[in-house]
Amino acid sequence: MEKQRPHVLQWHPAFYAGIQIELETEANTLLFENEHQLGTKPKEIDVLIIKKEKGR
Numbered sequence: 001m002e003k004q005r006p007h008v009l010q011w012h013p014a015f016y017a018g019i020q021i022e023l024e025t026e027a028n029t030l031l032f033e034n035e036h037q038l039g040t041k042p043k044e045i046d047v048l049i050i051k052k053e054k055g056r
Helices: 012-022 024-029
Strands: 030-037 044-051
Touching: 012 024, 012 030, 012 044, 024 030
Parallel strands: none
Antiparallel strands: 030 044
């Protein structure tokens, strides 16, 4: 009998949306980037948040 593989939960989209909602009061000074790639190899972080500087 084959073992069933556990269901893989895709939590990234919900986390990305949730962090944007949580930080919405500062959203005009932040830049959100979903699943930012860290280099040329397949490594990435879930969310990159960059605080924008005034005048840029």
